[in-house]
Amino acid sequence: MKRxxxxxxxxxxxxxxMHQMIEGIIKEILGPESVQLDDAxxxxxxxxxxxxxxxxxxxxxxxxxxxxxxKLAVCGxxxxxxxxxxxxxxxxxxxxxxxxxLIDDFVSIxxxxxxxxxxxGVKIVTGDTKVVxxxxxxxxxxxxxxxxxxxxxxxxxxxxxxxxxxxxxxIGDHGIAIMAARNKFSFSHNLxxxxxxxxxxxxxxxxxxxxxxxxxxDATRGGVAAVLHEIVKNRPWGAIIFEEQLPIRDxxxxxxxxxxxxxxxxxxxxxAIFVVEKTYADDVVQLLRxxxxxxxxCIIGYIVTDFSGKVIVETxxxxxxxxxxxxxxxxxxxx
Amino acid sequence: MKRxxxxxxxxxxxxxxMHQMIEGIIKEILGPESVQLDDAxxxxxxxxxxxxxxxxxxxxxxxxxxxxxxKLAVCGxxxxxxxxxxxxxxxxxxxxxxxxxLIDDFVSIxxxxxxxxxxxGVKIVTGDTKVVxxxxxxxxxxxxxxxxxxxxxxxxxxxxxxxxxxxxxxIGDHGIAIMAARNKFSFSHNLxxxxxxxxxxxxxxxxxxxxxxxxxxDATRGGVAAVLHEIVKNRPWGAIIFEEQLPIRDxxxxxxxxxxxxxxxxxxxxxAIFVVEKTYADDVVQLLRxxxxxxxxCIIGYIVTDFSGKVIVETxxxxxxxxxxxxxxxxxxxx
Numbered sequence: 001m002k003r004x005x006x007x008x009x010x011x012x013x014x015x016x017x018m019h020q021m022i023e024g025i026i027k028e029i030l031g032p033e034s035v036q037l038d039d040a041x042x043x044x045x046x047x048x049x050x051x052x053x054x055x056x057x058x059x060x061x062x063x064x065x066x067x068x069x070x071k072l073a074v075c076g077x078x079x080x081x082x083x084x085x086x087x088x089x090x091x092x093x094x095x096x097x098x099x100x101x102l103i104d105d106f107v108s109i110x111x112x113x114x115x116x117x118x119x120x121g122v123k124i125v126t127g128d129t130k131v132v133x134x135x136x137x138x139x140x141x142x143x144x145x146x147x148x149x150x151x152x153x154x155x156x157x158x159x160x161x162x163x164x165x166x167x168x169x170x171i172g173d174h175g176i177a178i179m180a181a182r183n184k185f186s187f188s189h190n191l192x193x194x195x196x197x198x199x200x201x202x203x204x205x206x207x208x209x210x211x212x213x214x215x216x217x218d219a220t221r222g223g224v225a226a227v228l229h230e231i232v233k234n235r236p237w238g239a240i241i242f243e244e245q246l247p248i249r250d251x252x253x254x255x256x257x258x259x260x261x262x263x264x265x266x267x268x269x270x271x272a273i274f275v276v277e278k279t280y281a282d283d284v285v286q287l288l289r290x291x292x293x294x295x296x297x298c299i300i301g302y303i304v305t306d307f308s309g310k311v312i313v314e315t316x317x318x319x320x321x322x323x324x325x326x327x328x329x330x331x332x333x334x335x
Numbered sequence: 336m337k338r339x340x341x342x343x344x345x346x347x348x349x350x351x352x353m354h355q356m357i358e359g360i361i362k363e364i365l366g367p368e369s370v371q372l373d374d375a376x377x378x379x380x381x382x383x384x385x386x387x388x389x390x391x392x393x394x395x396x397x398x399x400x401x402x403x404x405x406k407l408a409v410c411g412x413x414x415x416x417x418x419x420x421x422x423x424x425x426x427x428x429x430x431x432x433x434x435x436x437l438i439d440d441f442v443s444i445x446x447x448x449x450x451x452x453x454x455x456g457v458k459i460v461t462g463d464t465k466v467v468x469x470x471x472x473x474x475x476x477x478x479x480x481x482x483x484x485x486x487x488x489x490x491x492x493x494x495x496x497x498x499x500x501x502x503x504x505x506i507g508d509h510g511i512a513i514m515a516a517r518n519k520f521s522f523s524h525n526l527x528x529x530x531x532x533x534x535x536x537x538x539x540x541x542x543x544x545x546x547x548x549x550x551x552x553d554a555t556r557g558g559v560a561a562v563l564h565e566i567v568k569n570r571p572w573g574a575i576i577f578e579e580q581l582p583i584r585d586x587x588x589x590x591x592x593x594x595x596x597x598x599x600x601x602x603x604x605x606x607a608i609f610v611v612e613k614t615y616a617d618d619v620v621q622l623l624r625x626x627x628x629x630x631x632x633c634i635i636g637y638i639v640t641d642f643s644g645k646v647i648v649e650t651x652x653x654x655x656x657x658x659x660x661x662x663x664x665x666x667x668x669x670x
Contacts, residue, residue, distance in 0.1 A: 014557025222349025
């Protein structure tokens with residue numbers, strides 16, 4: 001097809017223009033399995049239990065250091081399945097395009113989705129495309145729903161005092177990279193989003209330590225603080241983390257200080273938090289460090305019974321303060 | 336929780352405000368299974384083959400005669416699974432909310448989703464909520480992905496000349512009802528969208544006539560014309576439909592005449608087109624008519640070998656004209 005430069009209303013109309021875009025761009029890039037024109041994909045399920053998840057991505061800017069909205073949409077949904085103990089297999093791709101989106105940008109984003117999906121070993125098998133008028137979206141929103149087959153299933157049930165909290169690496173990189181890109185900070189050229197698919201790293205540790213891993217969560221919106229609150233909420237235990245041990249890049253620290261942002265609340269897109277039985281904690285850290293995605297893994301805290309339902313941070317000089325769940329986050333539209 | 340009147344940026348932040356909205360509104364209405372805070376739903380699959388689909392809904396206005404965006408989001412995805420021969424079981428619900436959306440409207444839409452899902456026998460099992468700033472969406476967009484278990488699988492493979500094309504009822508109701516609502520036509524008070532879940536009607540005819548039903552499609556964007564083009568595209572057959580036999584309400588005809596719109600291209604949200612072996616065509620029509628959703632079913636045309644790849648309409652006086660696939664549709668944002 002001859003390509004226009006911009007997305008127009010007719011690209012979402014059900015008419016010839018839409019069919020041309022689907023055949024000539026979307027299927028061409030995402031592959032023939034992304035049956036955009038059929039109503040549903042037919043999938044053969046090798047197990048009797050699956051995990052099913054969905055996420056919409058509305059990030060701005062749509063291209064950022066370390067990724068773009070397409071890469072994010074694949075990694076985010078892959079990670080949501082992985083932390084539930086599922087092996088991600090299939091994704092859907094539902095696009096909301098704003099009139100005026102550059103076709104070249106659209107093509108770049110689709111290529112990024114395809115590349116990320118190929119590298120992660122997942123297939124985009126069904127989709128939908130809507131076009132909304134100028135001013136009714138912010139260039140492009142992507143929803144990916146995902147299906148994975150269940151392999152293990154970490155639950156919070158058997159968490160107990162003494163369990164160790166591990167981060168798979170530095171925290172705050174994604175949110176601060178987005179913030180820096182939005183504000184065009186000149187001193188942030190080394191800062192990139194950590195956007196990555198974590199399922200292989202997660203599968204590796206779950207297979208090696210099936211009974212030691214009690215809980216896994218990717219620390220996205222709300223940051224590490226939100227995950228810690230999820231771990232302790234309405235439970236007879238609390239979490240203590242050590243301020244000195246939190247792995248935070250100097251650039252992230254610098255921008256957080258400058259803007260008065262606490263990195264504990266900043267979104268990550270390539271980091272997972274693990275709760276692990278203490279006997280195996282060091283082994284889990286070692287194994288995580290042997291992977292590309294987990295090479296900055298470290299222990300950041302432990303589970304306690306003294307502060308049930310609460311998250312506490314211990315400072316370098318031994319002081320302790322509460323980490324509340326914020327009412328609102330500081331950085332909107334980071335995913 | 337104390338309810339604010341409007342959606343604010345913080346409702347999508349990963350902080351306390353978001354958790355309160357999810358616990359106090361979304362889970363409260365959609366039910367505890369809509370695990371908005373967990374990363375994925377775990378589902379037990381009773382068969383080895385599933386159908387998987389996705390659709391984003393961006394309709395404006397969000398409330399319209401005969402339904403709202405919530406009802407549409409459930410019915411549309413249920414229908415996409417049903418026409419593929421699957422029994423719809425589970426839906427996801429991913430919300431993009433614009434700052435300033437009235438909480439009361441949001442609650443109405445969620446209630447409508449729950450009611451429609453309950454009536455259809457499907458469960459909303461996972462979800463996601465994003466809030467975008469004012470002017471970056473049009474009040475609310477909903478994505479529903481759906482999973483169904485495969486029961487039968489109509490394909491186009493065995494279509495042949497003489498097969499009969501059946502519509503499950505009147506055409507053009509949804510698109511014209513939306514058009515009338517947008518333009519506040521005073522003479523359209525009887526016109527309502529046909530928005531409905533069709534899976535029970537479809538299952539009924541597929542079970543009764545497993546070998547006679549060769550193809551089913553819901554006639555949404557692009558209308559009946561788009562479905563007919565899907566049937567004949569790149570195939571050694573064509574389709575002829577009879578203008579006189581097309582079931583079109585007087586109000587729909589009137590508005591179409593007024594605005595110069597061809598009802599063949601207008602979206603439906605509660606109508607399916609069937610291709611049926613001719614021996615069974617009358618029986619299929621009778622069975623469809625015994626259902627609430629199919630009570631206006633009738634034969635609208637047949638498959639021919641003369642016009643391969645083409646759709647032809649035969650007029651009352653015996654003339655024939657081509658029904659092209661339009662380049663753009665006349666009515667954007669109708670789903």
